[in-house]
Amino acid sequence: MSGPQSPPLLELRDVGKDYGSVIALDGVTTTVRAGEVTCVLGDNGAGKSTLIKILSGVHRADRGQVLLDGQPVAFGAPREALDAGIATVYQDLAMIPLMAIWRNFFLGAEPTRGWGPFRRFDAARARETTRRELAAMGIDLRDADQPVGTLSGGERQSVAIARAVHFGARVLILDEPTSALGVKQAGVVLRYVAQARDRGVGVVLITHNPHHAYPVGDRFLVLNRGRSVGSLAKGEVTREELTGLMAGGAELDQLAHELERPAGLT
DSSP: OOOTTSOOSEEEEEEEEEETTEEEEEEEEEEEOTTOEEEEEOOTTSSHHHHHHHHTTSSOOSEEEEEETTEEEOOSSHHHHHHTTEEEEOTTTTOOTTSBHHHHHTTTSOOEESOGGGOEEOHHHHHHHHHHHHHHTTOOOSOTTSBGGGSOHHHHHHHHHHHHHHTTOSEEEEESTTTTOOHHHHHHHHHHHHHHHHTTOEEEEEESOHHHHHHHOSEEEEEETTEEEEEEEGGGOOHHHHHHHHHTTHHHHHHHHHHSOOTTOO
8 A cells, every 4th residue: 555655546636527518527636546445426427437538548638637656647548548557447347248257358468379470379378367366356256268148247347357457457447336236246346346455456436326335445536517525535424424425415305304204194
């Protein structure tokens, strides 16, 4: 984990992004440190997707700065962000369901042996590396040869996380990894998020669920319509306060009042 005086691994300072007359992000500031999880929370339309695109090099910020190791960066393409150690795992996971786990693990980065016209895919090395890396993350799969499509949603997410860590991710951005999962599978994914954190990776967890964010998060950035309504360390906010920030507090109280059953009715 970084020392208290060292610059954050990744930092956003007053970042803003417009799409024509629409302000998608405005004045967003937060930090991501090695060995910590920064959770970005917000409902649909809060600006989470725009933030992902800026961090992953799909779009550039119109205002403010993105800093990596204390130095300003402006990625012109996703490949530049990936080369700098920023890996993004999207909801669709970019996996091919009918391919084996080990083939998906090395998809686009296949190890080879031999040289020149005799170079070929080193399948044995790919299988062994996949098994070793999954085991190092505490992931116990039945068979690395089974198709990815036979895995549960949580297992597929864990493979994607292990793949990103293996290929040198210093910052791992996870786009709503628990959104379509049940309670047990969400717990599986959060356990592997913690594994990545404990290996020194700076994790950005994008989610709309404060109950998933709070147990694993070290810092929380709450977005509402493109603006930050809070950037808080875990010791500065309770789970209930985080839920209130996300839900709009007063709006949630008003809704609860409206939904109450009148006295005397059964």
